[in-house]
Amino acid sequence: MSQRRLNVRSILLPVAVFAAALALWDGVSRAGFFDKSALPAPAAVILAFGQEIRSGRMFNDLVTSLFRVTVGFLIAVLLGIPLGLWMGQKLAARTAFLPLLNFLRNLSPLAWMPFAILWFGVGDASAIFLICLSAFFPVVLATMAAVANIPAVYFRVAETYGLRGFEKLVQVTIPAIMPQLITMLRVSAGLCWLVVVAAEMIAGRDGLGFAVMDSRNGLRMDLLVAEMVVIGVIGVVLDRVLERLSRIPSVRWGYER
């Protein structure tokens, strides 16, 4: 009974907050504090949204952006996790590479944009490069830290029961860091989604970031808000999808202990 009430509440409360935010927006736009072109009304945004869906442009931009994020993120993960595993196990590797990695991590990937355009031109490759950069360093550092902090008792147990080499990696090292790995994937995927919009605003001829820039240039703020809504919603969806990974039975220990 109370479980049920909780469920109803967990839907009703956020819906109420969204409705209030929408009403506030509508109120402010009606009150005329801003020019209509500077703050479009919700109704105008819905209209623009419908227009874009009919023309199919928004869908194309969405697919383009998602493609770039997926490819860039996967490259970063496929390169970053092995490097992180290696550095986590070798103190010498950590000592040698950590300062450089920390420096590069603190460099906004957007600062690389001029080089990205020079090297890869305007389009997919530039955006993928920037996304990859933005995810790569956090992935390496988080994997490394997680591996370095695996309790020593697990490795002693592995040794006692004859787990060595690849078997140890697959049965001990990787499962031991899975909960942190999943959290790290969620965080860095979110970062990628932020970066793709910025990257496409400058180094793109399509994608949601380009669409935002295009709407601004055309002074179509109604369209711009519609695009912002899509960007926000997709960001949430991406996180929810990756959150599902944490429901795998063999990683639950990391969240329930």
Add this chain to the structure above:
Amino acid sequence: MSGRAFRLERVSRRFGEVEVLRELSLDIACGEFVAVVGPSGCGKTTLLNLLSGHDRSSSGSIAREGRERMVYQQDGLFPWQTVRENIALGLRDLKDPAERARQLSDLIELIRLEGFENHYPHQLSGGMRQRVELARALAGNSETLLMDEPFSALDYLARIRMRHELARILHHRPRTVVLVTHDIEEAAQLADRVVVLTERPAQIRCELAIHQPRPRGLTDPEVVRATDRLLVELGIDGDASRQTSTNYKE
């Protein structure tokens, strides 16, 4: 078979300036249950690590016979593996899958965790986890159990229950056991022989044989007597121990 699981001869262990063990000599027979007690920080765990081969002595020799397995205080189980998978780790040397499955279910029955095969450690109580750890260590052809304060993370009642469990399980699967503990009652109730260590650098202060066959009750006269004696040896001067101390100290 020499009939001896361990022979330590004048074993010392130093960590830099700190001398932890000094010229310790100890024989442990196959099938014997030896408990090691002593003041905290005296080097009990160091001794266990030397026995398991995880640590090397600074001088002296250690001979060991048979395969030994360590049972940890807590969280020695892989939390990402189920009860079944954790125990199966101890059966990796068995090539025949049917035989492995049979032994696995025997072990689960032995520790009375039927129905929990597919649970993960975090879904079990501390005592259940400790039983799984025990089953993993007993699996396959291990001959010696090295136990490092295995029940100290449990509450008092669970600890007493686990002593009975351990005695019962060892009755079915006899092993040589070296138990490091700070729990004097536990030592007196479970062990054939209790080795009392001195303050660091640890030497053997005395050895106490307990002849009454296992399993023993917590309030068996000989267990109570041994507990008293151990309290005296450890310099904890209770009322009961002051009385008995005159009997033992000539």
